[in-house]
Each structure stands twice: as structure tokens, then as C-alpha cells.
Amino acid sequence: MHIGFLTSEYPHANLKPSGGLGTSIKNLAVGLSNSGVKVTVFVAYQNQDDIYNDQDVKIVSIKAVKHAIFGWYNERKRIQKIIQKEIDKERIQLIEAPDWTGISAFMKFTVPIVIRLNGSDAYFCKLDGRTQKFKNFVLEKTALTSAQEVVSVSTFTGELTKKIFSLKHHIKTIHNGIDANQFSPIESHINEGQLLYFGTIIRKKGVLELAEAFNLVVIKNEKANLLLLGKDAIDVFTKTSTIELFYNLLTPEAKTKVKHIKEVPYHEIKNYISKANIVVLPSFAEAFPMTWLETLAMEKALVSSNIGWANELMVDNKTGFTVSPKNHKEFAERIIELLNDKQLCESFGKAGRQRVIEKFSAEKITNQNIEFYKAVINK
Structure with missing residues (x-):
């Protein structure tokens, strides 16, 4: 099995700074790789075009390019072509993308697209009591409605997102996981108070x-x-x-x-x-x-x-x-x-x-994701 991830952030020294979203993607990517699944991560909107290998995960850095007109649309279609070329070459069977700002909106591939709900802009605006920009709403809804499957990192996020966008998808919950060996207690002096x-x-x-x-x-x-x-x-x-x-x-x-x-x-x-x-x-x-x-x-x-x-x-x-x-x-x-x-x-x-x-151990969560991917691919 070969899984591809599309994201705008991923923790790596040669890429732009990453937050919790990138960390959760890396945890899953490394977990899949350790379980024998081939993984390619496409990191868009970076400072350079390059390819790295990190913990047996292939990272494709895609440099951001400005376009004279319809920049956001033309850049998405350009990224789509780069990914599709890799899909054909490396036989990638599925592409996963986060919901944030609808990064996969207007992209079409010859393999299924899965959207993982880590919290869209609309979701956070709802929780913050803010009005979302109409463009962001359209991009996120377009990405979600065109996805073959939607999975959420929490049931709460899935239910609220489904309500916000009036989605018809059945949304499966697979929580984020963590490598408990990497994050384990360290014997150290506690700073009192x-x-x-x-x-x-x-x-x-x-x-x-x-x-x-x-x-x-x-x-x-x-x-x-x-x-x-x-x-x-x-x-x-x-x-x-x-x-x-x-x-x-x-x-x-x-x-x-x-x-x-x-x-x-x-x-x-x-x-x-x-x-x-x-x-x-x-x-x-x-x-x-x-x-x-x-x-x-x-x-x-x-x-x-x-x-x-x-x-x-x-x-x-x-x-x-x-x-x-x-x-x-x-x-x-x-x-x-x-x-x-x-x-x-x-x-x-x-x-x-x-x-x-x-x-929430990485092993348990990785196995849940593998079974989910198999079901999507077999459809």
C-alpha cells in the first residue's frame, strides 16, 4: 500500500515552521512507514522544490509560485499536476489532505481523496464566535464535498463540521496518536511552582x-x-x-x-x-x-x-x-x-x-488508519 499526504506544513529542518497539524501528520506518516506502508508527503507552498527522506517517509517540497491571474486556483491546479505525476509514477493509491483552508479544493486525482478533520477555518471561527471569510468557506466546503471519504480526529469535531457544512458523508472518528516511547517521562529537576x-x-x-x-x-x-x-x-x-x-x-x-x-x-x-x-x-x-x-x-x-x-x-x-x-x-x-x-x-x-x-498509542492508531485506508481503496 502506498499513501500520499497533501499538506502545507510538516516538521522538517528544510521546510517552513510547522504546528500541531504538521506534527499529527508526521506521527501518522512515520507510524504507517514503520508498519510497512509506503508514504509520500507533498508539502505545498514552500520556499524551494526538493525531495527529502526522513524516517523512511518521502517528502516532496513544492515551491510556491505566483500567478498573474486567479492565483489560488491556478496554483492548486499546478500542485495537482505535480502530485498526479507522482501518483502515476509511484502507484500511490490514495491522497489524504487536511480540512484547513480547503487545500485540496478543485484538485482531482485518479485515486480517492480523503479529508481528515483536524479543524477547518470554519470550525475554529464557529468556536471563536467569529465570521469566516466567504472565500475560505467556499474552498473548505468544495474540498469536503468532493472528497470520497471524510475522517475526523474527534467525534466532536466531526459532528460540528458536518453541521457547519451540511455534509452528507458518514464521518468516521480516528483519534490522533502519539509515540509513547518518544514522549515518555524524563528524570529531571522539577521547577517548583x-x-x-x-x-x-x-x-x-x-x-x-x-x-x-x-x-x-x-x-x-x-x-x-x-x-x-x-x-x-x-x-x-x-x-x-x-x-x-x-x-x-x-x-x-x-x-x-x-x-x-x-x-x-x-x-x-x-x-x-x-x-x-x-x-x-x-x-x-x-x-x-x-x-x-x-x-x-x-x-x-x-x-x-x-x-x-x-x-x-x-x-x-x-x-x-x-x-x-x-x-x-x-x-x-x-x-x-x-x-x-x-x-x-x-x-x-x-x-x-x-x-x-x-x-492513543501510535501503534493502535496506525492500525486503525491502515484498516480505514484499505476499505477506501477497496471501494
């Missing part, structure tokens, strides 16, 4: 709510400190820096206990997770976040949001605490409870890792 947030500094991830909660935490625990790890983003509502908005919400005392690191290499994230006392991820908008899986796999107590997808990943009061991000008081209380109870942190951590191994 340290709360870790990692990911883009953006409103939809609940960082502004985290500021309000942290103001309450420092009142009750003088050792509490917060490390923010991630790039700043321009806020969608105020059109200003989100990290500035964050700092403006902090009390003078809380400001002295916050540190922000803009960027670290992906392979170093594990070290920061291992040294943190507690991980805090109060997101409003996710599909099935890799950051949460990484946290649980490394046996860290997690205080997260309680929205939709969270109930498929977390078990409240067992793998951590799930709280509404808007309930600043309760969010702060749960953090304080964990800061004051080392044994509870350890208990949550062990339960979280066990849940990852049982439900």
Missing part, C-alpha cells in the same frame, strides 16, 4: 483567560510562576499583539512571575514539559490537540478546558482537571490544589500516561 503553557500565544487557546486565572493563583501560592512557550500572534479582534494583551491583564505581582520564550526547537519541548510542575492548556478551540497528548504521555498533571473534544481525551479528576476557561476562579483553584499536592500530581500523571498507552 512552575506552570507551563506551550503553543501559539493566541486568544483561541485561552491564554487571556489564563492571565486572569494566574492573577488568582499568585495570591494563594507565592512560589507559583508561569512559563509561556510559543510564538505571539496578532489578535483577531483587536489586531494587536496577543502577548501584550496578556501582560495588560496581569496584576503587578503576577507580571513579575511570568516568563515568555518565543520559540524553541520541537525536540526540546520534552525537556520543558519534564521540568514543569503542572501543564495548563485552557483552550477554547481544538480538534484533538497534540500538546495534550504529549503532556499526558510524559506523566504530567494537566489542567485543561472542558470543551467538546476534551471529554474524548481527558478524564476529569483522573488524568487531570477539566474546567471551563471562562471560570477563572475554578481554574485557579484546581491549579492551586495541584501545587499543594505532589501525590495528586503524580497520580494524575500516571493515569494520563496509561490512558495514552491504552487509547
Whole structure:
């Protein structure tokens, strides 16, 4: 079996920076390769045309090209030709693409197209309470309605996406997986009182709510400190820096206990997770976040949001605490409870890792995907 992936991001030193979407695609691609499946990843809109081999996965970097007219359409058709040529040459049997911005819209191949729901622009706009650009909606709906099959990383995301776009597809759920051997507990010194947030500094991830909660935490625990790890983003509502908005919400005392690191290499994230006392991820908008899986796999107590997808990943009061991000008081209380109870942190951590191994291990998720691909190809 030979599977192709079309994406605009993928973690590799020679490609543009990648986020959680790229990480989830790489985890699946490597898992498939380790199981004997041939994999080619087409990474569009890059700075150069090139081919790389990484962990037995073939990566085809496709340089972005500007067009005089109808740029978005003509570029898609150009990418389609490049991929189709590789399909014919290498006998690729299926192409998978994410839903985000409808990257596969208006592309047609001689093999089935599968769309995996990791969270479309429409989906995140719905969760954020924002109005989506009409063009983005059209591209995403076109891609989805023309796909042979649609699979979702969470049931919540699948159901909401189906409602937003009035889809007729049956949407199968296959959760994201993680290599629990790669993300495993590391013996290291714990920074007492340290709360870790990692990911883009953006409103939809609940960082502004985290500021309000942290103001309450420092009142009750003088050792509490917060490390923010991630790039700043321009806020969608105020059109200003989100990290500035964050700092403006902090009390003078809380400001002295916050540190922000803009960027670290992906392979170093594990070290920061291992040294943190507690991980805090109060997101409003996710599909099935890799950051949460990484946290649980490394046996860290997690205080997260309680929205939709969270109930498929977390078990409240067992793998951590799930709280509404808007309930600043309760969010702060749960953090304080964990800061004051080392044994509870350890208990949550062990339960979280066990849940990852049982439900979301790379091996289990890879096997589910292989069976899914076989069914699509055999149709």
C-alpha cells in the first residue's frame, strides 16, 4: 500500500515552521512507514522544490509560485499536476489532505481523496464566535464535498463540521496518536511552582483567560510562576499583539512571575514539559490537540478546558482537571490544589500516561488508519 499526504506544513529542518497539524501528520506518516506502508508527503507552498527522506517517509517540497491571474486556483491546479505525476509514477493509491483552508479544493486525482478533520477555518471561527471569510468557506466546503471519504480526529469535531457544512458523508472518528516511547517521562529537576503553557500565544487557546486565572493563583501560592512557550500572534479582534494583551491583564505581582520564550526547537519541548510542575492548556478551540497528548504521555498533571473534544481525551479528576476557561476562579483553584499536592500530581500523571498507552498509542492508531485506508481503496 502506498499513501500520499497533501499538506502545507510538516516538521522538517528544510521546510517552513510547522504546528500541531504538521506534527499529527508526521506521527501518522512515520507510524504507517514503520508498519510497512509506503508514504509520500507533498508539502505545498514552500520556499524551494526538493525531495527529502526522513524516517523512511518521502517528502516532496513544492515551491510556491505566483500567478498573474486567479492565483489560488491556478496554483492548486499546478500542485495537482505535480502530485498526479507522482501518483502515476509511484502507484500511490490514495491522497489524504487536511480540512484547513480547503487545500485540496478543485484538485482531482485518479485515486480517492480523503479529508481528515483536524479543524477547518470554519470550525475554529464557529468556536471563536467569529465570521469566516466567504472565500475560505467556499474552498473548505468544495474540498469536503468532493472528497470520497471524510475522517475526523474527534467525534466532536466531526459532528460540528458536518453541521457547519451540511455534509452528507458518514464521518468516521480516528483519534490522533502519539509515540509513547518518544514522549515518555524524563528524570529531571522539577521547577517548583512552575506552570507551563506551550503553543501559539493566541486568544483561541485561552491564554487571556489564563492571565486572569494566574492573577488568582499568585495570591494563594507565592512560589507559583508561569512559563509561556510559543510564538505571539496578532489578535483577531483587536489586531494587536496577543502577548501584550496578556501582560495588560496581569496584576503587578503576577507580571513579575511570568516568563515568555518565543520559540524553541520541537525536540526540546520534552525537556520543558519534564521540568514543569503542572501543564495548563485552557483552550477554547481544538480538534484533538497534540500538546495534550504529549503532556499526558510524559506523566504530567494537566489542567485543561472542558470543551467538546476534551471529554474524548481527558478524564476529569483522573488524568487531570477539566474546567471551563471562562471560570477563572475554578481554574485557579484546581491549579492551586495541584501545587499543594505532589501525590495528586503524580497520580494524575500516571493515569494520563496509561490512558495514552491504552487509547492513543501510535501503534493502535496506525492500525486503525491502515484498516480505514484499505476499505477506501477497496471501494
